[in-house]
């Protein structure tokens with residue numbers, strides 16, 4: 001199978017329980033909940049996306065014919081150092097493309113594999129850290145993992161609807177956009193009233209790193 005990659009970059013994980021960790025971000029092209037074109041946003045299932053995942057024209061992006069070649073590009077982006085290797089597979093929707101061959105090739109190069117997924121596709125075996133971010137209007141089939149990260153607020157998907165799913169950590173992440181300030185306040189209010197839930201801020205946006 002070949003892989004369409006929007007971009008590949010080195011940064012710090014900005015969100016969730018692994019915030020602050022050095023990681024190679026592998027952003028796959030394409031998503032099943034939005035075309036990625038602005039003119040389609042209003043009719044998309046997922047309308048609040050903050051990411052350009054269209055095409056393969058970003059830094060380090062491209063079409064990779066083989067898992068080995070893509071894993072080599074991830075390892076080159078990490079650079080020297082055999083320990084603490086972390087790759088975050090995101091997109092777009094990474095589970096449309098991440099397969100056993102790529103999981104094996106990344107593990108063979110010493111990477112711990114984290115995934116950011118919308119949960120509409122069942123996760124393959126071998127993922128080391130699975131973050132699911134469910135979306136109102138889309139059926140979440142993957143209801144277990146390491147962290148659930150609910151973009152907040154989504155009026156048609158309340159935290160209580162997902163709070164009994166099988167995750168180790170539960171986060172609300174304020175929705176970025178025109179109402180960001182109000183959404184941060186609302187998310188703080190939710191966590192103050194509901195101690196099961198933690199606040200995830202998009203710290204890469206605060207610090208200006210990718």
Ligand SMILES: C[S@@+](CC[C@H](N)C(=O)[O-])C[C@H]1O[C@@H](n2cnc3c(N)ncnc32)[C@H](O)[C@@H]1O
Nearest residue numbers: 048049050051091092093116117118133175176
């Ligand atoms: C761009 S998505 C890609 C991965 C996958 N498609 C998903 O939705 O989880 C990466 C993360 O950003 C979150 N996200 C997207 N748009 C956001 C926004 N406007 N505000 C806050 N988080 C957002 C998603 O919910 C997800 O947790």
Ligand SMILES: Nc1nc2[nH]cc(C(=O)O)c2c(=O)[nH]1
Nearest residue numbers: 012013014015090116204210
């Ligand atoms: N620094 C940084 N952390 C992130 N965590 C999740 C991201 C994503 O877009 O999936 C993201 C991202 O785009 N940048």
Ligand code: SF4
Nearest residue numbers: 031034046049092118
């Ligand atoms: S599911 Fe993820 S990548 Fe797809 S449109 Fe929504 S936030 Fe963006």
Ligand SMILES: [Mg+2]
Nearest residue numbers: 050051090210
């Ligand atoms: Mg992002």
